[in-house]
Amino acid sequence: MSDRMAEHIILFEDFSIGYQKEHILLSQLNLTVNRGEMIALIGKNGAGKSTLLKSMIGLVPPLGGACLLDGVPFDAYSLRERARRVSFVSSQFTQLPSLTVEELVGLGRIPYTDWMGRMSAEDHKKIDKAIEEVQMGIFAGRKLENLSDGERQRAMIARAFVQDTPLMVLDEPTAFLDVPNTFELVRLLSRFKESGRSIVYSTHDLETAIQFADKMWVIHKGRILEGAPEDLGLSGLYNELFSDSGITYDEQVGRFLGSVRERGFIAVTGEGEDLLIWTRKTAERLGYMVKEGADLKIKVASSPAGASWIVQNRNGSTRFKNLYTLARFLIQEQ
Amino acid sequence: MKVRTRSILIIYLLGLLLIALFLLDIRLGSISITLTEMADHLLGRSRLGEQQLVILTKFRLPRVATALMAGAALPVCGLQMQTIFRNPLAGPYVLGISSGASFGAALVVLGAGATGLVATWSLAVAAWVGAGTVMLLLLFVSYRIKDVMTILILGIMFSSGLAAIISIMQYFSQASALKSFVIWSMGSLGNVTGSQLNIMAWTVLPLLVVTLGFSKVLNGMMLGEEYAVTMGIRIQRTRLIIFATTSMLAGTITAFCGPIGFIGIAVPHIARFLIKRSDHMELIPASMLTGMVVMVFSDMISRLPGTERILPINAVTSLIGIPVVIWLVVMNRKAQSL
Numbered sequence: 201m202s203d204r205m206a207e208h209i210i211l212f213e214d215f216s217i218g219y220q221k222e223h224i225l226l227s228q229l230n231l232t233v234n235r236g237e238m239i240a241l242i243g244k245n246g247a248g249k250s251t252l253l254k255s256m257i258g259l260v261p262p263l264g265g266a267c268l269l270d271g272v273p274f275d276a277y278s279l280r281e282r283a284r285r286v287s288f289v290s291s292q293f294t295q296l297p298s299l300t301v302e303e304l305v306g307l308g309r310i311p312y313t314d315w316m317g318r319m320s321a322e323d324h325k326k327i328d329k330a331i332e333e334v335q336m337g338i339f340a341g342r343k344l345e346n347l348s349d350g351e352r353q354r355a356m357i358a359r360a361f362v363q364d365t366p367l368m369v370l371d372e373p374t375a376f377l378d379v380p381n382t383f384e385l386v387r388l389l390s391r392f393k394e395s396g397r398s399i400v401y402s403t404h405d406l407e408t409a410i411q412f413a414d415k416m417w418v419i420h421k422g423r424i425l426e427g428a429p430e431d432l433g434l435s436g437l438y439n440e441l442f443s444d445s446g447i448t449y450d451e452q453v454g455r456f457l458g459s460v461r462e463r464g465f466i467a468v469t470g471e472g473e474d475l476l477i478w479t480r481k482t483a484e485r486l487g488y489m490v491k492e493g494a495d496l497k498i499k500v501a502s503s504p505a506g507a508s509w510i511v512q513n514r515n516g517s518t519r520f521k522n523l524y525t526l527a528r529f530l531i532q533e534q
Numbered sequence: 535m536k537v538r539t540r541s542i543l544i545i546y547l548l549g550l551l552l553i554a555l556f557l558l559d560i561r562l563g564s565i566s567i568t569l570t571e572m573a574d575h576l577l578g579r580s581r582l583g584e585q586q587l588v589i590l591t592k593f594r595l596p597r598v599a600t601a602l603m604a605g606a607a608l609p610v611c612g613l614q615m616q617t618i619f620r621n622p623l624a625g626p627y628v629l630g631i632s633s634g635a636s637f638g639a640a641l642v643v644l645g646a647g648a649t650g651l652v653a654t655w656s657l658a659v660a661a662w663v664g665a666g667t668v669m670l671l672l673l674f675v676s677y678r679i680k681d682v683m684t685i686l687i688l689g690i691m692f693s694s695g696l697a698a699i700i701s702i703m704q705y706f707s708q709a710s711a712l713k714s715f716v717i718w719s720m721g722s723l724g725n726v727t728g729s730q731l732n733i734m735a736w737t738v739l740p741l742l743v744v745t746l747g748f749s750k751v752l753n754g755m756m757l758g759e760e761y762a763v764t765m766g767i768r769i770q771r772t773r774l775i776i777f778a779t780t781s782m783l784a785g786t787i788t789a790f791c792g793p794i795g796f797i798g799i800a801v802p803h804i805a806r807f808l809i810k811r812s813d814h815m816e817l818i819p820a821s822m823l824t825g826m827v828v829m830v831f832s833d834m835i836s837r838l839p840g841t842e843r844i845l846p847i848n849a850v851t852s853l854i855g856i857p858v859v860i861w862l863v864v865m866n867r868k869a870q871s872l
Contacts, residue, residue: 259760283766290760295620297756299812310754310765317750317815363765 208232209367209398210256214265217248217255224263225251231417231426233367233400236393240409240429241402242441243419249402250291252419253371256400257286269367283311287363289356291372291402301347301355302340305330308362330362331355334388350381354388361392368392370401374408386412406438463487463530470500475507482523486530498526541809541816548808548823555830559601560594562839567594593724596731598830600723603738604791605829607783609805609821610745612798614776617752617814619676622862623686625799626784629672630692631665632795634781635788636719637696638664643715644707658733661789666781668692673777721792721848723833730790737786741779742822748775749814756812795848796855801825803862828854 210233218224225248233239243249254260256267258274267274269285277285287308299307308330309323319327331340334354344352353373360368370389374382386408389399393414403409409416410429418425418432418441425437432438466488468479479500480490488496497512509520511529520526557569567586574580575587582590608626615624615631626632638660668689675688704712718725726734754767762769787794805820806812832854836845 254760257764259763278766279763279768280766283764286764288760288764290758292758292760295758297620297812298806299756303812304757307753307757307761307765310750310767313750315747315750317753317813 207234208268209235209270210400211268211271212256212265213268215255215262215267216264217251217260218263219251219260221263226419226422226424227264229265229424231424233398234415235366235398236396237414238390238393238399238412239401239415239417240413241400241417241419242404242406242409243402247419249419250371252417252424253369253400253402257288257369258282259288280311283363283365285365286367286369287360287365289353289360289368289370289373291375296344296352299344300341301331301336301344301358302327304344304355305358305362308359311363326362326364330358333361333392334358349376350378350385353377353381353385357385357388366396367398367400370399372402372404374403374405383408462489465489465491465494465496467492467494467497468500469497470502472500472502472507475500475502478523479509482527483530486527488530538811538816541811541813541820544808545816545820545823548820548827552823552827552830555827555834556598556602559598559830559834560590562834562837563589563594564842565589592728596726596728597724597833599731600726600734600791601829601833602826603734604723604787604794605797605801605826606742606822607738607787607825608794608798609801609825610742610818611780611784612800613802613805613814613817613821614745614752614780615798616802617755618773618776619685620756620758621686622803623799623859624689625796626665626780627693627793627795627798628686629689630668630696631672631689631781631784632788632793632798633693633696634664634666634668635661635785636664636793637700638662638785639718639789640700640703640715643718644703644711655733657730657789658737658786661785662782663785665785665788666778668696669777669781673773718792719848720846721794721851722844723791723829723836723847724844726790734786734790737782741783744775745779745783746815746818748772749818752776752814752818753812791847793848795852796859797825797828797851800855800858800862801828803858804828 210231212229212231215229215231216224216227217229218226229252241249241252251260255262256274269277269282274282305327306319306323309319309327310317312323313319328340331337334357336351336354336358339347339351339355344355347355353376357370357373360370368389373389374385377385382405386401386403386405389401390412392399410433413429416425416427416429416432418437420437420441425432425435427435463486466483468476468483468490470476470479479498483490483498495513499510499512501508501510506521509523509526511518511520511526513533518529520529560572561567561569565586567582567590571580571582571586572590575582611631612625615626615629616622618624619629639657641664642657642660671692672685672689676685679685704715707715751767751772754762754765755769755772759769762772784798801824802817802821805817805824808824809816809820811817828851832847832850836847836850838845
């Protein structure tokens, strides 16, 4: 038992979540969060990601089972004790008060200050450190409404960080962020593991999750599948996840493929590695599955004069100078 | 902290300004009582005349005391509502809490007939119950509807509905009761009797101390309830206490001074603008002081120095407060933020 306590920070035992008894989202969950690991929670909209995270930290009452925090049922802790163990970043992003970054982050010290909210020199040091940690040092005095989405989210994360909790729970922290900001933010979170913290976050962004998470919780068909990102990949889960929506996961490239419509198979042959890669991408974007020996063929040729493409189909062959005209041709051909 | 020095300086300056206005306000009036005369009287060097003494202790000091209490209490109500509802446009007047208090007061004043304003606890309690009822309705609605504008509109609907009921009550009431109610509804700092002042002091002053004790909790509520809970704040208890103190503060002031508009909503914003901080430990005292300064100033304006006439205080505070609210709405396009 003591071994177990050292390893797990969170242990779900037959945990069930949802809203009221008639609306059970997920039931009989048996999951663990280990110390110093980052878990990405994946699932479609409405699958229960938010509800799971909120039930886990006591914001939504669970429908059954137990959530053990450090081996003790979550409800057994006082609110203040909880606040010193678990911090939270909500997916809600609007209606923030007009605070400076420093004031916002300072709120994270609430579980530690006296009734008047007075902060010690140590508190201030921790606030400065948290702001540095999320690389917001130059923005410390800036108001939240004058920050970009990415900066504001980093400030919100610093507020959770300064709460000094062994577990951080974040509900879709990357929801409003563009690709570079998403990547940056998830990398930032994964760095927090170095101080022994555990991070659980929900996201729609499978790519960064696979890249950074130690473990994934994937909500699929009313169950949660748990495992390393690679374990789940081996099980073919990622392809299955979106099978009904015409999206596939390309295991080699590590990204999702999908297009407006399915157009059948196409063969891509020829020389030049770059040329082949980009030609395949073009075909995939249009909705073709690249397969050797297909009737429809693209031959790539490179010469000192430049690249050229020859499309062969039943009607003969046509030559193209660039991928754009090739794509236009393929679209009209159908 | 370096940032805090600004707040302390502002609070200090507001204090000095308040003392100056206070002295000016008690000096002001058709019967001349100079500050030297007052000082001499206090030091026992010479005595004020009988008439001067009566005017000072029965009229001028009570009305300034009333102004000070109203000025301190209403902005605190507004600030608490703005934080709890996370809505910069919240305030006791806008949300209909003052109307609830007015309704309670109307029941007593119009019901009591020709005796005029009732100088007992009944008026205060009726106003608390009225304010508290609107507060509970808002609390109930805000559980279901999170949208800021919807709650504001509901508050306006509540106050319009109550105003309609009050006007029906006025229609059926006796002329003398009607007259005293109409005068009451214009708002006045000068009609507060000695025993009413006592009731005010005994409710307002302790409640103001209580609200100061809730600064930290209010800070924690700024990000909304989910964050508050995860930072260890007991939100049910906090809401209840905040709502109760707001109802009682707004109720008491409304009961004895009549509805005083726009102090509750506007003053916290002036205070925020002055200290440039959002910590309630600094905002609450700054709002109280700013409110007291504005109220004493409004009182001086309402007495139209050099004339025998007195303007309704509600009109004066509205004319001061409304530009602040307009500035808030127009200049601060990100009106979602406090």
